[in-house]
Amino acid sequence: MEKSKVYFTNLRAVPGMNLLQKLEKLVKKAGIEQIDFQNKFTALKIHFGEPGNLAYLRPNYAKVIVDLIKKQGGKVFLTDCNTLYVGRRKNALEHLEAAYENGYNPFTTGCQILIADGLKGTDEAYVPVPVGEYVKEAKIGRAIMDADIFISLSHFKGHELTGFGGALKNIGMGSGSRAGKMEMHSDGKPRVNAKACIGCGSCVRICAHGAITITDKKASIDHSKCVGCGRCIGVCPVNAIVAAWDASHDAVNKKMAEYSWAVLNGRPHFHISLVIDVSPNCDCHAENDLPIIPDIGMFASFDPVALDMACADKANQAPVIAGSYLAEQIKGHGNVEQQDRFCSTHPDTNWRSCVDHAEKIGIGTKTYELIEI
Known part of the structure; x- marks a missing residue:
């Protein structure tokens, strides 16, 4: 397979060329202007960050991409889907408030924000996935699938379940509706925390399969009837219904790759990753730890598989920051230079299972040519 081109720029800046200008130069060199944006709805997929976390991408970076797309005649919007876990981004209203709190709004970014899977996820x-080994029909936020063009802007960082979170995680997991995220995370069905349940019946009313009943003012779920759609999680006012979270790490990664295929197949797409503030955990946390490696730079490509590989390779060549969680993890475990930064941070994870599977099902290639500008 022919090598994919991945474009890279470091984070050095001089008078007359700041980082935002370098980002614009990077994506232009990488070919984003080859896409016909004229009068096309363009989804710019990003993670707005859980309030309390300060490692998420600043909205300034998004505005660079938004302005460029608008100059090309595109109808661009920033988007993400609601979360499966309990937090500030569980429904569209709170999600928008969280985005605004973190600086994302039409005034700072130059475009509107749409929560792709609606009010309650x-x-x-x-979306049929004919190449899927795990997923036969992906459940994707409707606004994302309604778009004509898909662009991802990702913060590359560690992740406690998938090893790292890069382009494929932003695309696949990030674009899944609540039911889609449940499918990726779980082999099982949701359950009720009886202590938290108040017996309000909201879950009973939303269930289309008659799987939930109220007994003695407590809800219970009949797993023989439950299809795992996750709607009950979204409507519970006290967060008493929770996902199973029981899929293996490799299974999650492979499902995530198959969801990425569903998002990207059949339409133009382009991908950008910033390897900065590389925290050990996801931006879904309401806190961010000390970065595990120094800031590296900005990357762009039409191939998200090659992009993730290039970011991972650069990260694995970077020194470990003293006093970081990673430094604590690898203390006394041999030659630091030979250790994978993300597997060392979260030893139970295997990030390669995602890129390997993504290559296998035809999203892209792990073989790349790195072009520095």
Whole structure:
């Protein structure tokens, strides 16, 4: 397979060329202007960050991409889907408030924000995945699938379940509706925390399969009837219904790759990753730890598989920051230079299972040519 081109720029800046200007130069060199944006709805997929976390990408970076797309005649919007876990981004109203709190709004970014899977995470499109080994029909936020063009802007960092979170995680997991995220995270069905349940019946009313009943003012779920759609999680006012979280790490990674295929297949797409503030955990945390490696730079490519590989390779060549969680993890475990930064941070994870599977199902290639500008 022919090598994919991945473009890279470091974070050095001089008078007359700041980082935002370098980002614009990078994506232009990488070919983003080859896409016909004229009058096309363009989804710019990003993670707005859980409030309390300060490692998420600043909205300034998004504005660079938004302005460029608008100059090309595109109808661009920033987007993400609601979370499966309990937090500030569980429904569209709180999600928007969290985004605004973190600086994302039409005034700072130059475009509107749409939560792709709607108010309660149930506005989804069903996308066939003929190449899927795990997923036969992906459940993707409808606004993302309604777009003509898909662009991802990712913060590359560690992740406690997938090893790292890069382009494929932003695309696949990030674009899944609540039911889609449940499918990726779980082999099982949701359950009820009886202590928290108040017996309000919201879950009973939302369930289309008659799987939930109220007994003695407590809800219970009949797993023989439950299809794992996750709608009950979204409507519970006290967060008493939780996902199973029981899929193996490799299974999550492979499902995530198959969801990425569903998002990207059949339309133009382009991908940008910033390897900065590389915290050990996801931006979904309401806190961020000390970065595990120094800032590296900005990357762009039409191939998200090659992009993730290039970011991972550069990260693995970087020194470990003293006093970081990674430094604590590898203390006394041999030659630091030979250790994978992300597997060492979270030893139970295997990030390669995602890029390997993504290459296998035809999203892109792990073989790349790195072009520095």
